Amino acid sequence: xxxxxxxxxxxxxxxxxxxxxxxxxxxxxxxxxxxxxxxxxxxxxxxxxxxxxxxxxxxxxxxxxxxxxxxxxxxxxxxxxxxxxxxxxxxxxxxxxxxxxxxxxxxxxxxxxxxxxxxxxxxxxxxxxxxxxxxxxxxxxxxxxxxxxxxxxxxxxxxxxxxxxxxxxxxxxxxxxxxxx
Amino acid sequence: xxxxxxxxxxxxxxxxxxxxxxxxxxxxxxxxxxxxxxxxxxxxxxxxxxxxxxxxxxxxxxxxxxxxxxxxxxxxxxxxxxxxxxxxxxxxxxxxxxxxxxxxxxxxxxxxxxxxxxxxxxxxxxxxxxxxxxxxxxxxxxxxxxxxxxxxxxxxxxxxxxxxxxxxxxxxxxxxxxxxxx
Numbered sequence: 001x002x003x004x005x006x007x008x009x010x011x012x013x014x015x016x017x018x019x020x021x022x023x024x025x026x027x028x029x030x031x032x033x034x035x036x037x038x039x040x041x042x043x044x045x046x047x048x049x050x051x052x053x054x055x056x057x058x059x060x061x062x063x064x065x066x067x068x069x070x071x072x073x074x075x076x077x078x079x080x081x082x083x084x085x086x087x088x089x090x091x092x093x094x095x096x097x098x099x100x101x102x103x104x105x106x107x108x109x110x111x112x113x114x115x116x117x118x119x120x121x122x123x124x125x126x127x128x129x130x131x132x133x134x135x136x137x138x139x140x141x142x143x144x145x146x147x148x149x150x151x152x153x154x155x156x157x158x159x160x161x162x163x164x165x166x167x168x169x170x171x172x173x174x175x176x177x178x179x180x181x
Numbered sequence: 182x183x184x185x186x187x188x189x190x191x192x193x194x195x196x197x198x199x200x201x202x203x204x205x206x207x208x209x210x211x212x213x214x215x216x217x218x219x220x221x222x223x224x225x226x227x228x229x230x231x232x233x234x235x236x237x238x239x240x241x242x243x244x245x246x247x248x249x250x251x252x253x254x255x256x257x258x259x260x261x262x263x264x265x266x267x268x269x270x271x272x273x274x275x276x277x278x279x280x281x282x283x284x285x286x287x288x289x290x291x292x293x294x295x296x297x298x299x300x301x302x303x304x305x306x307x308x309x310x311x312x313x314x315x316x317x318x319x320x321x322x323x324x325x326x327x328x329x330x331x332x333x334x335x336x337x338x339x340x341x342x343x344x345x346x347x348x349x350x351x352x353x354x355x356x357x358x359x360x361x362x363x
Contacts, residue, residue: 014194017244022194026187052186059190060197063244 003028004072011075012067025062030055032072033079039122040083046090054082073129073176126173134166141166195242202241209234209255216330219266225333233326240319246312250319257302257320258327261295261343265331268292292332292339293346299324300350307354317354321347 007028010021030051037051058075065074127135141163213230217223237255240247268291303320310316325344332339 017198017242017248022191023187026190030186052189055186055190056193059194062194063198063201 004070008067008071011062011065011071014062015065015067017063026055026059029058029075033058033075036076036079037083040080041086046086050082050086051079053086054079057082073173077176123174126170129173130166130170134169137162137166138170198242198244202238205241206234206237206251209237212255212327212330216262219331220269221330221333226330229326229330229333233323233330236323236326240323246310246315247319249310250316251323253303253306254320254323255327257299258324260299260302261292261324261328261346262331264291264295265328265339265343288332288339289342292328292343295332296325296328296343296346296348297350298346299328300347300352302350303347304351304354307351313354317351321351 007025010025010028013021014025033054034047034051037047037054041047041050058078061078065071127138130138137159140159210230212233213226216226216230233255237251240251265288268287300321303317303324307313307317307320325340325347328343328347329340332343
């Protein structure tokens with residue numbers, strides 16, 4: 001059984017009230033949640049706080065977990081929401097604007113780059129969950145938009161439909177894991 | 182020593198279960214209102230529906246076979262409850278059910294029959310449960326409480342009739358599956 005299938009199975013048992021699997025579920029989820037928070041918020045106390053709160057919320061809602069759905073996106077959706085909340089709180093905590101300095105501009109650039117890097121990693125994660133045919137369709141559409149696939153001629157209606165469906169599934173995965181933000 | 186984050190997560194899990202159980206069991210108080218509307222004494226309806234809600238809450242917090250027993254227990258408890266109310270509408274011309282030496286109100290045999298049907302049905306469902314004995318005991322106790330809201334029409338003898346009927350219906354399951362937990 002893969003780790004993900006094992007997590008689905010153990011979380012389903014926990015949702016049913018089987019306390020004997022608590023430590024096992026915690027052991028599986030904790031490193032994933034902590035890694036996810038570090039990627040979204042950077043290394044530091046914010047990521048640790050967000051991970052702790054996210055873990056508490058995941059377990060508080062464990063009884064509502066629907067065993068028909070995969071556990072990891074469900075847990076990561078709660079974690080992503082918590083990361084967004086912590087980031088918003090951190091932004092609001094700055095009541096006075098800091099003086100604009102060269103260092104601040106540099107830090108802002110670094111923060112932006114880090115956020116971009118995290119978003120790109122998240123996109124890779126979402127793409128990895130798509131079926132191979134959906135991934136191939138999106139790849140073809142991407143190269144088509146760059147004009148690198150001109151020899152194939154104009155795309156037919158069935159390709160456009162496939163592309164729309166693949167994009168729809170990608171959007172749904174993204175929303176499921178990271179919310180609407 | 183356990184990880185403090187794990188301890189907090191464990192507390193959050195238990196609190197989450199309690200909140201969910203409270204949300205799911207609170208509507209069970211409505212059975213008491215239904216019993217009052219259909220003529221059960223107010224004090225009996227309040228006491229029994231509170232006991233029913235608290236028991237359902239405890240079962241839902243515990244989860245597993247006991248948690249899954251809550252809904253069938255409640256729904257099948259409505260069988261003796263309904264039978265008892267049907268007995269109250271037996272025409273006065275039929276009087277009592279007489280068996281040679283003594284006569285009893287229709288309420289008692291109807292409650293026993295309702296209990297028997299509920300017990301047999303719970304036993305059937307229990308055979309498919311992970312822990313048949315636990316499921317049968319859990320669902321049976323909730324069914325007796327629900328049924329007693331209607332079967333209290335002739336006092337404790339009506340409740341005893343429902344419990345006896347239910348116990349008889351459950352007997353095969355309790356006997357054959359007891360080994361699973363002993």
